[in-house]
Amino acid sequence: MTPESPARTTAPTSYRERLTxxxxxxxxxxxxxxxxxxxxxxxxxxxxxxxxxxxxxxxxxxxxxxxGRITIEVSGGELRVDDARLPVEFIADVVALDAEGKKEALGIGAHPLAFVIQRPWIGPAVQVLLNDPDDPTPYWVISTRRPVELATALLEARR
Incomplete structure (x- = not known):
């Protein structure tokens, strides 16, 4: 790391939520x-x-x-969910899901390689569609109480 390039951890957090x-x-x-x-x-x-x-x-x-320990954070050019990290450059799109949308995304048509952090007591979620040819994971589904805010933070971080 050169003196001109800031560390990724110094970037401000644009979204943070704990799934208590x-x-x-x-x-x-x-x-x-x-x-x-x-x-x-x-x-x-x-x-x-x-x-x-x-x-x-x-x-x-x-x-x-x-x-209730899971934390979701968008910071430093990456999405962190607990100990999983996803650089925002690999995000193709983000979809905010209500409770019914989450149920459908996790239902019978769900992809078996999808990364899922699901909490049954939290209705809404976001679906993060990936564009990484080296990763077989097609998308992430993450429970969140504020799906629109998380989706907005991810799309802004991707720009």
């Missing part, structure tokens, strides 16, 4: 912890009552945080 869980999923998960803890306590009468809850609660919280 919806707020109501946390109380539901904790309710499941309570139910499972009671069931385990009933099955093992000699087990102290606090042990199942002490094991299940942090495990459940860790899984919930892990499920």
């Amino acid at each position: 869980l919806k707020w109501w999923m946390w109380p539901v998960a904790l309710l499941v912890v309570v139910i499972l803890g009671v069931e385990i306590t009933l099955g093992f009468a000699s087990l102290p009552i606090w042990v199942p809850f002490a094991a299940l609660t942090p495990a459940t919280v860790a899984v919930m945080i892990w499920i």
